[in-house]
Structures are given as structure tokens and as C-alpha cells.
Amino acid sequence: MNISNLVAIDIHTHAEVSCRCAPDDFGKAFDEAAEKYFKFSHRPTIPETIAYYRERQLGLVMFTVDAEFETGRRRIPNEEIAEAALENRDMMIAFASIDPHKGKMGLREARRLIEDYQVGGFKFHPTVQGFFPNDPMAYPLYELIAEYKLPAIFHSGHSGIGTGMPGGGGLRLKYSNPIHLDDVAADFPDMPIIIAHPSWPWQDEALSVCLHKPNVYIDLSGWSPKYFPPQLVQYANTRLQHKMLFGSDFPLITPERWMEDYEQAGFRPELKPLIFKENAARVLRLDTRA
Structure with missing residues (x-):
């Protein structure tokens, strides 16, 4: 970048529609429920x-969920996402998503995506991936990610x-x-872990893990900042100011709405460069990427 x-x-954006594959209507009921919940359609x-x-x-980090x-x-x-990122490397990074249930085939895919497609990290959604x-089942995949010192984003909280x-x-x-990520952070200190979203109803667990483990960060996506739990804003303003990352959850929330509401959410003005860009640049190791 x-x-x-x-x-x-924006460290949290979703690939919604493929230009290569037809939509899979098998899961259409999930789409309809999400559109109703998030009040969006496009x-x-x-x-x-x-x-x-x-x-x-x-800038954006984009991923799908496997x-x-x-x-x-x-x-x-x-x-498809990785190739788009390579074509737009001045402002985009692709994260891969591989279901941990895929075992050795998933490991083969992960290494190929890192080495051949230069993906910059991985995305996990424990609720949707089940x-x-x-779970030790996922540890071989984490070992591979940690080998390359790449970050991993984990959905947290309500879905x-x-x-x-x-x-x-x-x-x-x-x-x-997010308390389950405490084990992962302890066992894989070379893998930066990003806890996605305000982690309601477990916000305090997320803050504790982030405070305790140097390799854990929090992205602020999925909610308008005006609805953030007060303790999240408190820690962002103080002890965790270098570990908070801007994310929107686009297209569920637009970055314009997020950034506009951020101004009214009680964050200290001097933190804006950190949260909007500098913290993400450090986690993504942008100074070391080609």
C-alpha cells in the first residue's frame, strides 16, 4: 500500500459478489436474514x-468467509480476491479464508495463497465456521500463519x-x-490476532485479552461508533490506544457513516491517526511488504 x-x-471489508462464480442460492435464507438485520440490500x-x-x-483489507x-x-x-489485490496493491490487501475443518487440504491451499498470491493474512468466523x-483442529493452520508472521482476524461477539x-x-x-482467543494468543505469540467488532456481550473479555497479550488487537468494525460500549472507548483512549483499528464491515456499514459517527463517540482527537491508519500499518507490516 x-x-x-x-x-x-479499513481493515474489515467483505467480498460479497463474485464475478467468476454464480451466486449459491443454497444459503439465500442467510442473506435475507442478514439484509433484514443490517438494513441493507445492495x-x-x-x-x-x-x-x-x-x-x-x-485502503482496504478484503476477504470472504469459508x-x-x-x-x-x-x-x-x-x-479472485487475491488477484484483485495484486492488481490494486497501492490500496488493497487480500486476506484468505480457509475453514479449519479442511485439514491438510486447507494447509496446502493456505501456503499456496501466501507464496503465489501474497495474501496478507487470514479471516476466521468461529460462529459461522462452527x-x-x-480447538487443536485449527492449530496446524495457525502454525502455518505464524510461520509467515501474518495476522489473523477472528469474528467475535454476537453474529x-x-x-x-x-x-x-x-x-x-x-x-x-473472545476469551477462547486467549489460548491462541498464548500458543502463537508470533501471529498477530485481531479481535473483530465490539464483542458484545463479551466486551470485557476482549479488552482483557487485548491488554494481556501483546499480539492481540481489536478492530472496531460492525457497529456505528456511537453505539460502542463505554469501556471500549475508555480503553481506546488510554491503555489500548496503539491496538485499536478502524474497520467498517462494508457493505454492512459504510466507511463514511463509521467515520462520521466516530467524531461523536468520545475518542480523543489525537488518537485519530493511530486508529485510522498507523496501527493498521504496523499490524499489516506495510513497511516490510513489497
Whole structure:
């Protein structure tokens, strides 16, 4: 990334529509429930999202979520996102998503994506993927990520995916309690861990893990800042000011709305460069990337 030309780095954006694969209607009920929960309807293609961010001079980290094991729904190819990032490397980084249930085949894919496609990190969604982050099943994948010292983002807290569906769509919230990441952070100190979202109803657990483990960060995506729990803003203003990252959860929340509401959320003015760009640049090791 050419970070000097960017207003901010959004570390949490979703690839919503593939230009290579037809939509998988098998999971359409999840889409409809999410659209109702988040009050949105337009799902942009990957090129549309990139154009949107380029027009606003925003950097972005983009990923899909591989939940094929738990949901039976085809994912967007990691390669499609990674190739888009290589074509827009001045303002975009791709994270890969590989379901830990895929075992050795997942490990082979992960190494290939790192070495051949230069992905900059990995995305996990324990609720949608159906696993506890500290399950030993996932440890071989973490070992590979740590080998390259790449970061991993983990969804935390409540999930809008499945909300309102019968039985929550079969998804279980317990997997996304951030306290389970304490084991992962202790066992993989060379893997930067990003706890995604205000972690309601487990915000204090997330803050504790982030405070205790040097390799843990929090991204502030998925909520308008005006609804942030007060303790999250308190710690962002004080002891965790170097560990908070701007993220929107686009297209569920636009970066414009997030940044506008940020100004009214009680953050100290001098923290804006850290939260908007500098902390992310450090986690993503942008000074060491080609």
C-alpha cells in the first residue's frame, strides 16, 4: 500500500459478489436474514467495492468467509480476491479464508495463497465456521500463519448472520466468545490476532485479552461508533490506544457513516491517526511488504 496517499485503512471489508462464480442460492435464507438485520440490500461486486474505496482514497483489507463445512454454501474463491489485490496493491490487501475443518487440504491451499498470491493474512468466523478458536483442529493452520508472521482476524461477539432465523440458522454464538482467543494468543505469540467488532456481550473479555497479550488487537468494525460500549472507548483512549483499528464491515456499514459517527463517540482527537491508519500499518507490516 502507498499509505501516504490514503486517508485511512479499513481493515474489515467483505467480498460479497463474485464475478467468476454464480451466486449459491443454497444459503439465500442467510442473506435475507442478514439484509433484514443490517438494513441493507445492495451487495457490490469485488471491482465495485474496490472502485468505491479508491474514489475515497481509502485502503482496504478484503476477504470472504469459508463456511462450506458448517453451512454447505460455496465460498467466493480466495484467488479472485487475491488477484484483485495484486492488481490494486497501492490500496488493497487480500486476506484468505480457509475453514479449519479442511485439514491438510486447507494447509496446502493456505501456503499456496501466501507464496503465489501474497495474501496478507487470514479471516476466521468461529460462529459461522462452527469451531472454537482454541480447538487443536485449527492449530496446524495457525502454525502455518505464524510461520509467515501474518495476522489473523477472528469474528467475535454476537453474529448478525443467522439472527432471527429459526434456531439462529443452526449457528452457535458460544464459538465467538473472545476469551477462547486467549489460548491462541498464548500458543502463537508470533501471529498477530485481531479481535473483530465490539464483542458484545463479551466486551470485557476482549479488552482483557487485548491488554494481556501483546499480539492481540481489536478492530472496531460492525457497529456505528456511537453505539460502542463505554469501556471500549475508555480503553481506546488510554491503555489500548496503539491496538485499536478502524474497520467498517462494508457493505454492512459504510466507511463514511463509521467515520462520521466516530467524531461523536468520545475518542480523543489525537488518537485519530493511530486508529485510522498507523496501527493498521504496523499490524499489516506495510513497511516490510513489497
